[in-house]
Amino acid sequence: MFKPKIFTIWSDYSKEKFAADFMAGIIVSILAISLSVAFAVSMGVSPEIGLYVSVISSFVIAILGGTYVSIGGPSAVFIVTVAGIMATHGIEGVMISTFIAGIILVLLGLFRLGALIKYLPYPVTVGFMAGTAVVIFTTQVRGFLGLHELSQVPSNFILRWGTYFSNLGNSSLPTIAIGALGLLILILWPKVTKKIPGGLIVLIVTTALVEIFQMPVQTIGSQFTELALAAPRIQLPMLSVETVIYFLPNGLTIAFLCIVMSLLTAVASDTLIGKKHEPNTELIAQGLSNILIGLWGWIPAASVSTRTVANIENGGRTPVSALVHSVVMLVFIVFALPLLRLVPMVTLASMLMMAAYSMSGWRSFVKLCHGPKTDLLVLMVTFILTVMVDLGFAVGIGMVLAVVLHIHDIRKKMKVKEVPHLEEEFPGEVRIFKVSGPLFFGDSTRFLDSIRLEEGLKVAIVALSGVKNMDATAIETLTILFDKCKTHHVRLVITEIPVGTFRFMKKMKMSNVFGSENMYPRYNDAIEAVAKDLRSYHES
DSSP states (O other): OOOOGGGGSGGGOOHHHHHHHHHHHHHHHHHHHHHHHHHHHHTTSOHHHHHHHHHHHHHHHHHHOSOSSOOEEOOGGGHHHHHHHHHHHHHHHHHHHHHHHHHHHHHHHHTTOGGGGGGSOHHHHHHHHHHHHHHHHHHHHHHHHTOTTOOOOOSSHHHHHHHHHHTGGGOOHHHHHHHHHHHHHHHHHHHHOSSSOHHHHHHHHHHHHHHHTTOSOOBHHHHOSOOOOSOOOOOOOOOOHHHHHHHHHHHHHHHHHHHHHHHHHHHHHHHHHTOOOOHHHHHHHHHHHHHHHHHHTOOOOEEOHHHHHHHHHTTOOSTHHHHHHHHHHHHHHHHHGGGGGGSBHHHHHHHHHHHHHHHHOHHHHHHHHTSOHHHHHHHHHHHHHHHHTOHHHHHHHHHHHHHHHHHHHHHHHOEEEEEOSSTTTSTTTEEEEEEESOBSGGGHHHHHHHSOOOTTOOEEEEEEEEOOOBOHHHHHHHHHHHHHHHHTTOEEEEEOOOHHHHHHHHHTTTHHHHOGGGEESSHHHHHHHHHHHHHHHHHO
């Protein structure tokens, strides 16, 4: 169950593989520095915390993770949730929520529930990812326009945009210019080369312009006057039953987001490198990582798809690249952290806008809009609720809606058809009902209504050969039908019962209810038995 991949690579590990992992780790670190800082700032914490989280997360995932190439760190998907917790409960609330999320992830891995991600409906995933991207983009507009004097911005999506439009006259043109330049570089640089991350170029160019021309643009140093260079201390969160219950919804949301990001990243990396990950091992590693992060009072982490893909594209093939990434990030913290003071805040805003665009999955969104109407409904409900209400609420409603629509769709496949097999010999005395499709709790009423017991009817034969799935409710429905037939003095004969259902009914001793003479595995046996009994009845 717990099989970290790092212990499986050494039999054929070589200098060439180490060289590839080493270079990939360094290149990914260059990409990760800017994004880690941007994510931390957007969540309301000091920039260096994003770097510390990258160090711990990548190290734990490399040593204990169930994937070969995943790179961990803070992720854009956490921004909305963590920023909300910070605004309400401060860093202590984030710490407790992250710690609880870590415990949940470890338990899910221990109970082998890593495969649950495949049961998450695709429209729900696309909907909440697109909605989260829109919310993240919206939160960065204030910084992009240079509206730093707006101390109170409404959390409501519509009111927030209303505030932006009403304050456009107070925008800072130098800030907008630097932000627009940052976006332009991020969009165009990959067409020049993918070897050097565009985020690094944006940091260098925008920071240099602001410093050289002394532009009136807010920087990290002007907003965060002190960057912590001292090693952080572990502190146990003050947990009580009441505290755990209070923060459990936040912990569940963070755990859910971590599962989605980490396991989807793992699945994508499997496709790119041709190997398979261990989902339960990965969940345990992600959980332990967030437990440690929670103890340090930091923001949550997960495997990050952009870093992982960059790792693969630059030659990383084993967890060693994640270890190198962790060490490089730590070296940057020790020797170069003060340089972050010079970075313009609008540069981080432009990076987050691009990150929001990347995670939006707009192509999948558009594709689903042209798909089945049920998928479109689930997609739009999840998307709108994510933007307008709350991520956890949106996913919950989206899941329920998807299940309800799926049940409705399955119900259409359940059909009851009459077959006039014995009609000529016994007109009006025998009716044969052939049932096809799944028969379960959602179809009980429709099934009973389809079995019409008309006057003069003596025998009703229900053939279940076309039924592949039956649940306990369906079997109880057959019992109700038996009682209904008994009231109308009609004999109920059940035949062609699916093998698995027949065994289940035997264990439940249903033959005591229906009578063994009314239960036939084969259709022809049932027809012959009914015909024989009716002939005997008429002869007597």
